[in-house]
Amino acid sequence: MGISFEHGARVLRGVMKKNVSRSGAAAQRKFQALNAAAAPLRRCVRKVFVTIFALLLLWTTPAAQTNDYLFNDSHFHLTNYIQEGTDIHDFLKIMGNKVGRVALFGIPLQQQWSYRVDENRGPTYYLNSDAPLYYYSFTDAWIATAYKSLSKQEQARFDPMITGFNPTDMYAADHIRRVLTAFPGVFTGIGEFSIHKEFVSAKISGEVASLQDQALDRLLDFATEAGLVVLIHNDVDVPFAKPGSEPAYANQMKALFKRHPNTTFIWAHIGVGRIIRPVKEQAAIVEEIINDPQLKNVHFDISWDEVAKYIVATPESTQNAAVVVNHHPDRFLFGTDEVAPPNQEKYLKVYNQYEPLWKLLTPEASEKVRKGNYVRIFDEARHKVRSWEAAHVKSTMTTEVLK
Ligand SMILES: [Zn+2]
Numbered sequence: 001m002g003i004s005f006e007h008g009a010r011v012l013r014g015v016m017k018k019n020v021s022r023s024g025a026a027a028q029r030k031f032q033a034l035n036a037a038a039a040p041l042r043r044c045v046r047k048v049f050v051t052i053f054a055l056l057l058l059w060t061t062p063a064a065q066t067n068d069y070l071f072n073d074s075h076f077h078l079t080n081y082i083q084e085g086t087d088i089h090d091f092l093k094i095m096g097n098k099v100g101r102v103a104l105f106g107i108p109l110q111q112q113w114s115y116r117v118d119e120n121r122g123p124t125y126y127l128n129s130d131a132p133l134y135y136y137s138f139t140d141a142w143i144a145t146a147y148k149s150l151s152k153q154e155q156a157r158f159d160p161m162i163t164g165f166n167p168t169d170m171y172a173a174d175h176i177r178r179v180l181t182a183f184p185g186v187f188t189g190i191g192e193f194s195i196h197k198e199f200v201s202a203k204i205s206g207e208v209a210s211l212q213d214q215a216l217d218r219l220l221d222f223a224t225e226a227g228l229v230v231l232i233h234n235d236v237d238v239p240f241a242k243p244g245s246e247p248a249y250a251n252q253m254k255a256l257f258k259r260h261p262n263t264t265f266i267w268a269h270i271g272v273g274r275i276i277r278p279v280k281e282q283a284a285i286v287e288e289i290i291n292d293p294q295l296k297n298v299h300f301d302i303s304w305d306e307v308a309k310y311i312v313a314t315p316e317s318t319q320n321a322a323v324v325v326n327h328h329p330d331r332f333l334f335g336t337d338e339v340a341p342p343n344q345e346k347y348l349k350v351y352n353q354y355e356p357l358w359k360l361l362t363p364e365a366s367e368k369v370r371k372g373n374y375v376r377i378f379d380e381a382r383h384k385v386r387s388w389e390a391a392h393v394k395s396t397m398t399t400e401v402l403k
Contacts, residue, residue: 070348070370072334072370072371072375073102073334073374076338077192077340078091078340079139080125081110081111081124081133082113083139085339086341088150092157094341094347098348099347101159103158103335105163106143106164107136107163108164109200111123111131114129133203137164138164144160144183147160159189160187161191162176162190163192166206167213168213168215169215172215172218172219180226180389189223189378190230190231191232191233194233195216198275199239211249211255220260220263226384226385227384229377229381230263230264231301232265234267235271235273236249236253237249239273254285254288264377265299269307270301270307272304286300290324290328290331299333300333303337303350304337308353308354309353312353312355315356325357326362329362329368330368332368336349336351338350
């Protein structure tokens with residue numbers, strides 16, 4: 001009986017299929033056995049890969065997480081007295097792996113270019129001209145816009161501050177509230193703003209600022225309500241004070257702090273200026289504030305090359321400062337007070353100037369002044385301000401930002 005080609009092919013395909021499925025089942029059993037035997041090895045390989053990945057991540061992550069930065073900067077001006085400065089993206093490169101976080105602000109005062117006074121010579125600094133300074137509120141929008149141009153990860157390294165208000169104006173508090181409302185999710189504090197500042201206060205158009213002004217109390221009340229940290233510049237004395245006389249503003253400053261016990265203050269430059277020298281009394285004033293249980297809300301920044309100049313002037317002056325800081329390491333913060341630095345060398349200048357002081361601090365005090373106190377104070381303020389915004393700013397933009 002002849003078998004057709006088609007039939008033969010069908011039979012052959014059936015046999016092959018059977019064989020294949022038989023040998024397939026055997027292979028599968030073999031594979032399962034091998035698979036079970038290899039499981040511990042696979043787990044081990046996976047662990048090695050995870051470890052390598054974690055190490056790579058650690059290696060490439062900014063040092064913020066590994067705590068390798070030299071410092072956090074509690075006092076930094078991105079722009080100058082004519083509202084020009086460093087592009088924030090360039091500034092991030094300048095911070096590099098040296099500086100972790102930065103309290104970011106412009107300058108609230110604009111040097112007017114008066115043609116009548118300076119003709120074609122446009123002044124760039126307040127000492128360059130007799131023309132007045134005026135409050136330039138747009139600085140806050142400028143800083144907020146710069147901050148918002150960054151990625152979330154980059155933003156985490158900045159604490160923008162509101163400065164564009166006139167502290168003699170009862171409406172200053174309303175300006176601060178308006179800035180929080182217009183730019184929710186951005187700001188952590190107010191300042192650096194100045195009340196008494198050598199060469200500057202007298203040049204500002206309008207009324208001279210005062211520590212005894214209701215407008216100042218009103219804006220501080222609002223800062224406290226919103227949880228904003230307050231960075232205030234106020235010289236402890238007048239320039240060229242009579243030797244031996246009481247520092248002019250010491251008592252007014254203490255009274256101001258006491259009227260606002262729930263406000264977190266940072267007194268910029270420990271009250272010292274370019275020619276407002278750290279008179280002997282200044283150390284006593286600082287100690288008195290530190291030891292007053294009613295003034296636990298007051299901290300000091302040691303920013304500005306002019307301040308560093310006094311502190312590291314002699315081995316004795318450095319030693320005296322180190323003793324105070326080592327005794328009260330929670331009350332001092334490092335800051336640069338640099339204005340629109342063009343490069344990293346210029347930006348790190350004040351930090352390097354303090355080298356003799358860093359050497360005399362205990363490891364605990366050094367860590368707190370350079371980094372820890374910043375994190376404690378600014379993190380707390382960030383948290384409070386975000387809560388205030390969540391409760392008070394009602395707009396779709398806000399809910400988007402605060403998500
Ligand atoms: Zn400053």
